[in-house]
Amino acid sequence: MESSLGPSLYPLHRCKTIHLVDNLRKHDKSRGISKNIELVIVSPLLRTMQTAAGVFGSGGYTDGVGAPPLMVENAGNSSRPAISSLNCPPFIAMELCRERLGVNPCDRRKNISEYKPLFPAIDFSLIESDPDILWRPDWREKDEELAARGMKFLNWLWTRREKEIAVVTHSAFLLHTLSAFGNDCHPVIQNEIRSPFKNCELRSVVIVDRSMMGSDSSTTNYPGNIPSGADLPSDAEKESAEVPK
Ligand SMILES: *[C@@H]1O[C@H](CO)[C@@H](O)[C@H](O)[C@H]1NC(C)=O
Ligand SMILES: *[C@@H]1O[C@H](CO)[C@@H](O)[C@H](O)[C@H]1NC(C)=O
Secondary structure (H helix, E strand, O other): OHHHOOOOOOOHHHEEEEEEEEOOOOOOOOOOOOOOOOEEEEOOOHHHHHHHHHHHOOOEOOOOOOOOEEEOOOHHHOOOOOEEOOOOOOEEEOHHHOOOOOOOHHHOOOOHHHHOOOOOOEEOOOOOOOOOOOOEOOEOOOHHHHHHHHHHHHHHHOOOOOOEEEEEEOHHHHHHHHOOOOOOOOHHHHHHHHOOOOOOOEEEEEEEOOOOOOOOOOOOOOOOOOOOOOOOOHHHHHHHHHOOO
16 A cells, blocks of 8 residues: 555644653653653553653652652652652553553552552542452453553543643553554554563654544634635735636
């Protein structure tokens, strides 16, 4: 389908920029992550919340100053210092972007009531169950179930008005979610989209809304037609050029 591989054009207000982050071992702020991030979505596991706080948090927390800590000192016995939420985007914990569910104990979460005191500035209100009712010891989520959950997650993103969003999640979740994309691209680009995340990788993508899931209007478009009529005088020039008298 070479003929379909030309440039694509899409209205800006129907696109979102998504920074996908696999749980990072090293919390390195110097990777040039955009300052424009409006929202951080994080899988509610200790390692992803520590990563999110480390990468998108404000650095050192001083007791009683400004905003609550994003992460308290030694959260989950990490020996890490506390991290402030001052001037940070909102952080929301979301179960739809959890790692593959079941069997593997490290993909099981603790009760949300245990996490809340460790991450006081993370919003857990979208998580309905305090204990982990999604993970089961005798059932492992299948590839296609994981991919379907990933698609549900991306659809949920359109309910958010934020345009630039960081998602801190896990490698198997990303692999199977992204495997559904890139069919309409050059093979090199398809591979860029779908290849497995390396340890510590951050990948920025644009997602476009082709089925009117979102309802955001443009903030930059100008409606035109005020006053109504043709765009004079260039249209008039064109007309006179095309219809010589
Ligand atoms: C941290 O250490 C305390 C005390 O040893 C222990 O009770 C707690 O379960 C540990 N927490 C984690 C997340 O390992
Ligand atoms: C987690 O929640 C369950 C169900 O509410 C409860 O039985 C259990 O004791 C809780 N665990 C901890 C460590 O608080």
